[in-house]
Amino acid sequence: MQLITRARKGDMTACFEAGRMYLEGVSGFPRHVTLGLEYLSQVESQREEDAQRLIIESLDLHEIAVHGRTATLERAARAGSAEAQLRMAIWTSLTMVDLKVSHGWLCSAASGGLLAARTALGLQGAATDMDQVAVRRIKSLLGVPGVGWSELLILAMDRALLRKEPQLLLRALALSLELGAAPDSVLADKVYAALSYARSLPEVHITVETKAIEQLLDDCVDRGNAAAALMLGLALSGSDVGALTWDMLVPAQNRRKASALLLRAADAGYGEAWTRLYELHANNQSSVANPPMARFFLEKAAASGDVSAQRRLGAIVMRSACTLREAEQGMNWLFLAAQAQDMHAQGLLRSFLLPVGGDETEATQGIAELAKSNPALSARLRVARDFGLTKLEAMTVDVVTGMRPWGLVVGKNPFIQHARLAAPRAVPALCASTLQTLRRCAGHLVGGATHSSAPKDLELRHRAARLKQALDSHGLSESLFFAKASSDSLDALRGGPRWARIAKAQLGAAMDGADDEVC
Numbered sequence: 001m002q003l004i005t006r007a008r009k010g011d012m013t014a015c016f017e018a019g020r021m022y023l024e025g026v027s028g029f030p031r032h033v034t035l036g037l038e039y040l041s042q043v044e045s046q047r048e049e050d051a052q053r054l055i056i057e058s059l060d061l062h063e064i065a066v067h068g069r070t071a072t073l074e075r076a077a078r079a080g081s082a083e084a085q086l087r088m089a090i091w092t093s094l095t096m097v098d099l100k101v102s103h104g105w106l107c108s109a110a111s112g113g114l115l116a117a118r119t120a121l122g123l124q125g126a127a128t129d130m131d132q133v134a135v136r137r138i139k140s141l142l143g144v145p146g147v148g149w150s151e152l153l154i155l156a157m158d159r160a161l162l163r164k165e166p167q168l169l170l171r172a173l174a175l176s177l178e179l180g181a182a183p184d185s186v187l188a189d190k191v192y193a194a195l196s197y198a199r200s201l202p203e204v205h206i207t208v209e210t211k212a213i214e215q216l217l218d219d220c221v222d223r224g225n226a227a228a229a230l231m232l233g234l235a236l237s238g239s240d241v242g243a244l245t246w247d248m249l250v251p252a253q254n255r256r257k258a259s260a261l262l263l264r265a266a267d268a269g270y271g272e273a274w275t276r277l278y279e280l281h282a283n284n285q286s287s288v289a290n291p292p293m294a295r296f297f298l299e300k301a302a303a304s305g306d307v308s309a310q311r312r313l314g315a316i317v318m319r320s321a322c323t324l325r326e327a328e329q330g331m332n333w334l335f336l337a338a339q340a341q342d343m344h345a346q347g348l349l350r351s352f353l354l355p356v357g358g359d360e361t362e363a364t365q366g367i368a369e370l371a372k373s374n375p376a377l378s379a380r381l382r383v384a385r386d387f388g389l390t391k392l393e394a395m396t397v398d399v400v401t402g403m404r405p406w407g408l409v410v411g412k413n414p415f416i417q418h419a420r421l422a423a424p425r426a427v428p429a430l431c432a433s434t435l436q437t438l439r440r441c442a443g444h445l446v447g448g449a450t451h452s453s454a455p456k457d458l459e460l461r462h463r464a465a466r467l468k469q470a471l472d473s474h475g476l477s478e479s480l481f482f483a484k485a486s487s488d489s490l491d492a493l494r495g496g497p498r499w500a501r502i503a504k505a506q507l508g509a510a511m512d513g514a515d516d517e518v519c
Helices: 002-008 012-024 033-041 048-058 061-066 070-078 082-095 100-111 115-121 130-140 149-162 166-178 185-198 210-222 226-236 255-267 271-282 291-303 307-319 324-339 343-350 360-373 375-387 391-396 432-444 456-473 487-492 497-502 504-510
Strands: 407-410 425-428
Touching: 002 012, 012 033, 012 048, 033 048, 048 070, 048 082, 061 070, 061 082, 061 149, 070 082, 082 100, 082 115, 082 130, 082 149, 082 166, 100 115, 100 130, 115 130, 130 166, 149 166, 149 185, 166 185, 185 210, 185 226, 210 226, 226 255, 226 271, 255 271, 271 291, 271 307, 291 307, 307 324, 307 343, 307 497, 307 504, 324 343, 324 407, 324 425, 343 504, 360 375, 375 391, 375 407, 375 432, 375 456, 391 456, 407 432, 487 497, 497 504
Parallel strands: none
Antiparallel strands: 407 425
């Protein structure tokens, strides 16, 4: 009590002694690092060397780092203390990706006669990866006293996580596992956070045992982390996780376990999991191959907004389409993917359009002139050019009832007796502006469906005559507005196996080369 009283009155000697006793926990004083450092700070400017030596000798490296005294440790190391130099080598190995500084401190400690430092320096071998070198060196130092290894490694991981340095976190994790302590939930969460950040980096080196990573991610999954289930499921299925290759995370693939984990992630709302489930079950060589399930997973992935799934589903539906309903479904999925700037989906949509020749500017001017006297006819010509319709289709299509969110359905042609040739077909819009134009044109064609009681062939001739008269009066050619195609060509554009043969190359690209046969 007398010592504390003198220290509080500003006695420098008493302050130093009180600080020493609190740091060492001797002479009836409880060990209290914070109080000890507080008393020492009052005399540190006058007895810097003594205070510095006392701090280095009394505190573990972990305590020095926690209480912000690494600068004190560095000053002691620069003053020639081999023990301080070794501790600085350990600290900089855990807090700096580059090992140049750490190597320098190790060399200084080795020159000061420390055998542990010499041993660590000789462990680089043929390794060139900095993380491997760092882990090897620090492993050899795990027996060095005065470090507080368990607490220090947890501190290093927290620091790396806070500073978004996943390499350092995983480096500390590899060393933590060497201590033999059972991984806990807190550690598992830190590892998942580090891996999540590391997946977006261009290059990451992981020195942790893959089995340990799998166990830590399993722990996260068991506690309800659906994102960890997605990460582990992707790795176990053989799929890379961002910049992390699957073999950085797991020792071997396990498709059955992967399917269960991916289902858990998909159920939690991760659409990416549905896509990977489709790929696993659509692969005929896979141990979990199941085409009906694959189709279900693909539909779920497409519904979740996955663009590649929408494109794949649209391609699959269109290549087997036997009815207009199926063709409409396929067109809808392809259109959604195309709107997301998917080039393969846009290419497939273009394969359903017949080309219309002539200059677009000339056609637009002609339509504008016709609109002054005959708005309905000009609207029909606009639709015909935009959607690549034949003259017969353009003159008979009911634009109002045929409009769809993805384009236009040319309904059953009432002027053709042959059932196959008269069958309806779905024609996609290539962009949103085409759909807007279609809606405007529909406003001019309300009530324009064919309901006349006159013979159909006679009505068609009358329509053709009126069209010819209107075009001639404005000096316009039919080729500016109508596509030309044989009945066989039109039949192939309705989707199904015939279209699939024609668009084989585009289909292959759209399916990413997948050799699935989901139907």
